[in-house]
Amino acid sequence: MTAPAPASRRVLLAAPRGYCAGVDRAVIAVEKALEQYGAPVYVRHEIVHNKYVVQTLQKKGAIFVEKTEEVPPGNIVMFSAHGVAPVVHEEAARGRLATIDATCPLVTKVHKEAIRYANEDFDILLIGHEGHEEVIGTSGEAPDHITIVDGPDDVAKVEVRDESKVVWLSQTTLSVDETMETVDALKQKFPLLVSPPSDDICYATSNRQAAVKAMGAEADLVVVVGSKNSSNSIRLVEVALDAGARAAHLVDFASEIDEAWLEGVTTVGLTSGASVPEVLVEEVLEWLAQRGFADVEIVKTAEESIVFSLPKELRRDLRTEAAELVAGGAEE
Numbered sequence: 603m604t605a606p607a608p609a610s611r612r613v614l615l616a617a618p619r620g621y622c623a624g625v626d627r628a629v630i631a632v633e634k635a636l637e638q639y640g641a642p643v644y645v646r647h648e649i650v651h652n653k654y655v656v657q658t659l660q661k662k663g664a665i666f667v668e669k670t671e672e673v674p675p676g677n678i679v680m681f682s683a684h685g686v687a688p689v690v691h692e693e694a695a696r697g698r699l700a701t702i703d704a705t706c707p708l709v710t711k712v713h714k715e716a717i718r719y720a721n722e723d724f725d726i727l728l729i730g731h732e733g734h735e736e737v738i739g740t741s742g743e744a745p746d747h748i749t750i751v752d753g754p755d756d757v758a759k760v761e762v763r764d765e766s767k768v769v770w771l772s773q774t775t776l777s778v779d780e781t782m783e784t785v786d787a788l789k790q791k792f793p794l795l796v797s798p799p800s801d802d803i804c805y806a807t808s809n810r811q812a813a814v815k816a817m818g819a820e821a822d823l824v825v826v827v828g829s830k831n832s833s834n835s836i837r838l839v840e841v842a843l844d845a846g847a848r849a850a851h852l853v854d855f856a857s858e859i860d861e862a863w864l865e866g867v868t869t870v871g872l873t874s875g876a877s878v879p880e881v882l883v884e885e886v887l888e889w890l891a892q893r894g895f896a897d898v899e900i901v902k903t904a905e906e907s908i909v910f911s912l913p914k915e916l917r918r919d920l921r922t923e924a925a926e927l928v929a930g931g932a933e934e
Contacts, residue, residue, distance in 0.1 A: 612897040613890055615823055615883075616813035616873035618906045622806030623873040624706030625877045627910040628683035629706045631765055634679060636663050636913060639921050643677040643749060646670055647706065648687065650877035651832035653854050670694050676928040678702065678920050682695070684735035685709040685876075687742020700924035702915040708774050708804045709736055711742050715798055719769045720744030725762040725797070727751050729784050731774030734833060737773055752932070753780065757787040767773045769796040775834035778811055804878045807834050809904040811841045814873055817901040818845025821871030823863055826852045827882050828875030835875030845895065847871060856889035870895055 607637075621629075626651050635643045639849035641663025648656050648666060656666060673679045678700045681690065685705040694701045705713075719726050726748045730737040741748045749760060762768050770788055772781050780801060790797050801808075818824060824842035828835025835852055842850035850871075853859055864870075870890060874883050887898065 611697040611868055611895045612867060612870075612899060613887065613895050614817040614871045614901050615885050615887070615898050615907060616810065616817060616871065617900050617902040618806070618809050618884060620876070620878050620880050620902055621873045622804065623906075623908040623910045624683050624708060624804070624806070624820055627912060628704040628706070629655060631702060631913050631916065632659050632664050632680060633662065634831045634916055635678065635920075637700060639678055642677070642849045644677055645682060646673075646799075646933065647679070647682045647684065647838060649682045651829050651835075652875070652877040652879075653766060653829045654882055655877065655886060657797065667847065670697055670699070673697060673699055675699065676924045680704050682735065683709070685713060686754055687734075687739050689742055690739075694831065698927040698930075700915075700920040702913050702920070702926065705739075706774070706804070709739070710801045712740055712771055712774065712798075712802050715771055715802075716740055716743040716748065719771075720747040722767075723747075724767045725749065725764070727760060727762075727768060727770045727788060727795075729753075729770060729781055730776065731833060731933035733897070734773060736775070740771070740773075751784060751788070754784045754787045757784065757791060760791065761786070762792065764783075765845065766794050768792050768794065768894070769798065771798055772802040773833070774802060774806050775832075776803055776839065777837040778803055779841075780806055780837075780843070792871060797864070804876075806906065807837070810834065810873060810876060813901055813903045814838050814841045814871070815845045816849055816872045816903050818847045821847045822867040822870035823848065823869075824850040824860065824872055824873070825884060825886060826875065827854070827878050828852055830917050832875045836843055838873055838875060842871065853886075856885040859886070859889060861893070864893060865884065868902050871901075915918075
């Protein structure tokens with residue numbers, strides 16, 4: 603009697619995955635700044651939440667700092683894709699720094715909505731994770747009008763001044779389903795709740811979650827390439843499990859995959875967060891192929907063609923501007 607043939611092993615590769623237009627723009631902006639102005643170029647916070655990207659840019663001469671005050675006067679500082687509050691721009695001006703704003707245009711859109719509704723004296727319920735850089739930046743646009751709502755469980759404690767003037771906005775990298783669950787709970791409490799003119803969750807976040815949903819039920823294991831501090835990457839793990847995957851794990855590199863995860867697995871789903879370069883996905887594919895998972899099927903749910911222009915500040919002589927700022931401060 604012949605032994606049964608082993609089940610075929612395959613990889614379901616999500617598309618789209620990896621870099622979104624905002625991340626691509628931010629990373630290229632750092633590289634261009636280093637080319638044009640030379641090192642060092644300072645970056646406030648990680649330009650995007652990915653360990654490999656940050657390490658690569660550090661090797662090229664980027665210096666990452668947590669506070670604007672850490673940048674010596676007369677230098678160039680770039681603000682990350684997550685956006686910053688107005689107070690950070692004021693800190694840079696006081697510090698005699700030339701600035702490049704690499705905020706994702708979709709985050710800038712949320713900032714503008716916050717300003718608009720604050721000017722109209724609305725209470726703004728910002729759905730997002732307390733302490734995340736993007737939420738801190740958006741809240742800083744209208745701190746007296748914004749209340750952070752960190753998921754459905756937060757809704758019960760939310761209070762507003764006037765229930766007829768309440769609007770919700772959201773962090774751009776959240777789970778679509780959880781956000782709408784929070785919105786539904788808010789609408790039950792505040793029936794006149796106003797929605798933003800267009801969806802705040804970015805197209806890339808939505809598309810990557812849709813692709814994971816499409817493959818999740820077929821996958822015994824889903825591997826998400828992304829860093830532990832990447833909100834959209836963490837959400838992909840949650841979406842995979844909700845979609846029916848038996849297991850899902852977040853890894854920065856192929857070397858972090860535990861071979862024990864493959865026990866009894868015939869189908870592996872693979873995707874990556876919006877701040878992950880494709881080279882890291884290719885390394886995981888190679889790692890899986892070496893263990894019998896050489897058959898790769900693409901699971902495609904959307905086409906992406908959006909491209910954002912680089913920050914306008916890169917068209918200026920920022921080294922000269924920075925030097926002039928320092929000289930002007932010395933004269934005062």
